[in-house]
Amino acid sequence: MSSADASPAASVTAVIADDERLMREQLRARLAEVWPQLEIVAEAKNGAEAVDLVKAHRPDLVFLDIRMPGMTGVEAAREIVQLGGDDDDWSGCEIVFITAYDEYAVEAFEQGAADYVLKPAERERLQVTVGRLKKRLAQRRGEPAAGNGAAAAPAVPIEQLLKRLAAQMNPAAAKPTLRWIQATVGSTIQMIPVEDVLFFISDEKYTRVQTAQFEALIRKPIKELLEELDLELFWQIHRSTLVNTKAIAGITRDFRGRQLVSVKGSNEKLEVSRSYTHLFKGM
Incomplete structure (x- = not known):
């Protein structure tokens, strides 16, 4: 797919993050050749700076060197994903890893x-890469994807990929998967098997743990749960919500067009924020 396949009406912005200046310059030059309509709005020298620039510019794309001093590209990506979930006016951005390590790159693509x-x-x-990105951006914007390039990759929670990449890059820091939730139910403390949890919903102080039989409260926020849970079992569908994929009964839309998840064993419907609607493409 060539750069001529881009939709002329849609402007696309990007941030580049790499601790090597020459690599940033080379990528910028190559992108100018294959995607002249793309606007590079900022460049970062490390992961923390990349997060700040994404927060400031809210781009469509971010190119992240997978290994940078301080905050790595994978760590920065996890922060950036959360930014998209926290902003009602911005649905996040597509993430592209810059890497010299084939094993990380191949897994990122396969996921x-x-x-x-x-x-x-x-x-x-x-x-x-540009061909795939144009298709993903067209999907985000509800536009028909032009051209006959590679098909868009299947919807997979990016948190799952980032957790796996982080464990590969630093195995000693990988945490064991959470198996039990110690939660307050009325005046008692109960040990709840994680697989029995239908969903987690957080507010400012507590996270509600919902099972088919009862609800309980814990003080662990969603961000910490994402570090410890099996992300193939639990998907984040909102900045404050994780749902057990085995408990999903169906997806509907309300009169405003919002996606709502129906859960087995509960009458509650869970809102899907725009950052996570890609999980249910085709449903």
Whole structure:
């Protein structure tokens, strides 16, 4: 798919993050060749700076070097994903990893939650990435995807990919998967098997743990649960909500067009924020 396939009406913005200046310059130059309509709005030298720039500019894309000093690209990506979930006026951005490590890049591609560019960026490979990105952005905007390039990757929670990549890069820091929830039920403390939880919903002080039989309260926020839960079992569908995928009964839309998840064993319907609607494409 060539750059000529882009929709001329839609402007696209991006942030580039790499601790090597020459790599940033090379990627910028290659992108200008294969996607002249793309506007690079900012460049970062590390992960923390990338998060701040994404917060400030709210771009459509962010190119992240997977290994940067301080906050890595994977750590920055996790923060950026949360930014999209926290902003009602911005549905987040597509993430592209810049890497010299094939094993990380291949897994990112196979999971379908992100794309990658190998260092040094080559025109031919970058054209493939650009083709995929245009299709993803068209899906986000509800536009028909132009051209006959590679099909859009399947919807997979990006949190799941990032957790796996983080564990690969630093196995010693990988945490065991949470199996039990110690929660307050009335005046008692109960140990709840994680697989019995239908969903978690957080407010400012507590997180509600809902099972088919009862609800309980814990003080652990959603961000910490994301670090400890099996993200193939629990999907984040809102900045404050995690749902057990085995408990999903169906997806509906309300009169405002919002996606609502119906849950087995509960009459409650859970709102899906715009950042996570891609999880239910085709449903």
